[in-house]
Amino acid sequence: MTSFSDLGLSPELLQAVADSGYTQPTPIQAQAIPYVLMGRDVLGCAQTGTGKTASFTLPMIDILAQGRARARMPRSLILEPTRELATQVAESFDRYGKHHKLNQALLIGGESMAEQEKKLDRGVDVLIATPGRLMDLFDRGKILMTDVRTLVIDEADRMLDMGFIPDVERIVSLLPRIRQTLFFSATMATEIRRLADAFLSNPKEISVAPPASPAATVVQSIVVVDAADKRDALRRLIESEEVRSAIIFCNRKRDVDILFKSLQKHGFDAAALHGDLAQSKRTETLESFKRGEIRLLVASDVAARGLDVDSLSHVFNFDVPHHAEDYVHRIGRTGRAGREGRSFTLATPEEGKNVQAIERLIGGAIPKIDVEGIPTLELSDEDRPRGRGRARKAEPRREAAAPAAERRPARTRRPKAAAEAPAPEVVAEAAVVEMAEQPAPVVAAERPERTERRPDARRESSRRERPAEAPRAEPAQPSARRPEPRPERRRDSGRPEATADMRPARAPVVPFRPERDNHGHRREREADDVPVLAFGDHTPAFLLRAAPRRA
DNA sequence: AAAAAAT
Numbered sequence: 218m219t220s221f222s223d224l225g226l227s228p229e230l231l232q233a234v235a236d237s238g239y240t241q242p243t244p245i246q247a248q249a250i251p252y253v254l255m256g257r258d259v260l261g262c263a264q265t266g267t268g269k270t271a272s273f274t275l276p277m278i279d280i281l282a283q284g285r286a287r288a289r290m291p292r293s294l295i296l297e298p299t300r301e302l303a304t305q306v307a308e309s310f311d312r313y314g315k316h317h318k319l320n321q322a323l324l325i326g327g328e329s330m331a332e333q334e335k336k337l338d339r340g341v342d343v344l345i346a347t348p349g350r351l352m353d354l355f356d357r358g359k360i361l362m363t364d365v366r367t368l369v370i371d372e373a374d375r376m377l378d379m380g381f382i383p384d385v386e387r388i389v390s391l392l393p394r395i396r397q398t399l400f401f402s403a404t405m406a407t408e409i410r411r412l413a414d415a416f417l418s419n420p421k422e423i424s425v426a427p428p429a430s431p432a433a434t435v436v437q438s439i440v441v442v443d444a445a446d447k448r449d450a451l452r453r454l455i456e457s458e459e460v461r462s463a464i465i466f467c468n469r470k471r472d473v474d475i476l477f478k479s480l481q482k483h484g485f486d487a488a489a490l491h492g493d494l495a496q497s498k499r500t501e502t503l504e505s506f507k508r509g510e511i512r513l514l515v516a517s518d519v520a521a522r523g524l525d526v527d528s529l530s531h532v533f534n535f536d537v538p539h540h541a542e543d544y545v546h547r548i549g550r551t552g553r554a555g556r557e558g559r560s561f562t563l564a565t566p567e568e569g570k571n572v573q574a575i576e577r578l579i580g581g582a583i584p585k586i587d588v589e590g591i592p593t594l595e596l597s598d599e600d601r602p603r604g605r606g607r608a609r610k611a612e613p614r615r616e617a618a619a620p621a622a623e624r625r626p627a628r629t630r631r632p633k634a635a636a637e638a639p640a641p642e643v644v645a646e647a648a649v650v651e652m653a654e655q656p657a658p659v660v661a662a663e664r665p666e667r668t669e670r671r672p673d674a675r676r677e678s679s680r681r682e683r684p685a686e687a688p689r690a691e692p693a694q695p696s697a698r699r700p701e702p703r704p705e706r707r708r709d710s711g712r713p714e715a716t717a718d719m720r721p722a723r724a725p726v727v728p729f730r731p732e733r734d735n736h737g738h739r740r741e742r743e744a745d746d747v748p749v750l751a752f753g754d755h756t757p758a759f760l761l762r763a764a765p766r767r768a
Numbered sequence: 769a770a771a772a773a774a775t
Contacts (some may be wrong), residue, residue, distance in 0.1 A: 298773085299773080300773080326774055327774090347772095347774090349773045353774050378772085379771080380772085381772085468769080470770085470771075492771065517771060518772075538770095
């Protein structure tokens with residue numbers, strides 16, 4: 218078994234590690250640290266909770282121990298997706314760097330810029346930042362990137378989810394080519410892999426299992442109640458459980474506020490945390506929660522990932538999260554370090570679809586329980602009904618347009634039988650197989666069919682259309698990129714076979730590309746130039762007519 | 769549909 222002293226770290230650093238009470242490196246630390254010390258690039262597939270942070274802070278401290286920073290020219294840069302995570306990394310440098318004299322600066326939004334500028338002027342060895350504030354300060358000329366020799370991109374998958382990748386790409390483009398890059402992500406979806414290829418050179422790839430799937434260490438239950446009963450149900454659950462400390466997740470920031478006030482009114486020891494609160498308040502709340510001064514933290518998904526709070530006894534989901542992955546991240550806040558944790562999810566019948574998605578992801582059903590005094594309902598497997606009048610009216614219209622075969626009596630069948638079989642066997646089986654192959658519970662992100670429905674999939678696909686990835690304008694073989702729609706699949710077009718057959722199979726598609734569009738605007742985006750294959754060469758006259766001027 | 773991040 219390796220110990221910290223086998224990894225090549227300096228005596229001062231080993232002392233700091235020992236002072237923190239750690240004796241054994243985690244797998245990712247044992248694997249990564251020697252390579253980081255060698256100066257190699259590292260591609261680490263690991264989640265939070267694996268000891269990932271120390272796997273780069275420790276060797277970086279030793280690397281940075283030699284040399285000195287010049288004003289405004291940081292020697293290393295660590296990018297984090299949220300302010301809280303950035304703060305945590307800064308704390309890690311504080312803890313392990315206490316025997317070194319490294320200057321660090323934490324550049325995050327919501328805090329005074331003057332302070333951060335002052336630190337930059339003094340010269341920083343370690344710069345820890347969220348992308349927005351970093352770019353802001355850079356654009357004001359407060360930072361020169363030319364001395365950055367070590368770059369860390371942490372939680373790349375989350376940066377992708379949050380739309381930070383363009384910022385990250387810009388920042389990386391400002392750095393010297395010759396540098397050491399450490400890149401961490403919980404998943405290696407294709408988009409992430411593409412970034413890694415762009416940023417890293419000959420990286421050492423390290424992949425560690427997630428810290429034990431929360432499914433194994435967290436005792437989960439779900440309660441299905443009416444929306445109006447949720448707060449009551451939650452209070453009863455908290456009272457019937459031995460809640461030492463807990464995070465209660467809501468999907469929306471305003472619901473965080475509402476629930477927080479309600480709990481306070483009922484005499485619970487609670488605080489609220491979400492991204493609309495002042496940063497000072499966020500920091501203060503999180504600190505006192507970590508110190509155990511507050512028992513219940515009502516939070517948005519800011520707190521879902523990566524936050525390192527010891528000894529949470531419970532996680533409550535006041536709402537079913539929109540993305541199944543978030544469920545795993547949320548309940549993963551408890552049951553850490555081998556301790557037992559419990560999670561309770563409050564669902565309304567309309568959230569049934571989301572519950573199914575979660576059960577598919579974790580490969581099993583979440584046991585349903587009753588809360589005494591609250592009527593238990595059944596999960597629905599219908600799509601959430603939207604609004605009142607509007608949705609109702611819209612529906613028949615859609616069905617009238619659909620081919621007869623697909624039409625079905627609006628909502629006559631599907632009472633209980635359907636509701637009680639939430640995940641068809643096939644799907645459940647698939648989930649199990651995937652869990653086995655890909656231990657990370659975030660697998661769904663890598664499944665192409667699934668990504669269509671995820672919000673960031675849109676970003677991904679629009680990226681894919683950029684010239685670099687998908688050189689188009691190969692008129693010779695349009696069918697290779699976009700197969701002709703087969704006639705039998707076409708619905709409802711009045712003259713089903715016509716368009717496909719009227720064109721010779723291999724006719725070159727030379728799209729008509731006027732310099733300006735019908736509104737007189739210059740065309741700029743290439744996406745506009747993609748030929749509309751569905752119409753063949755024929756563009757219906759109404760599309761060519763100038764659009765009526767809008768007021 | 770929502771949250772995260774720059775003001």
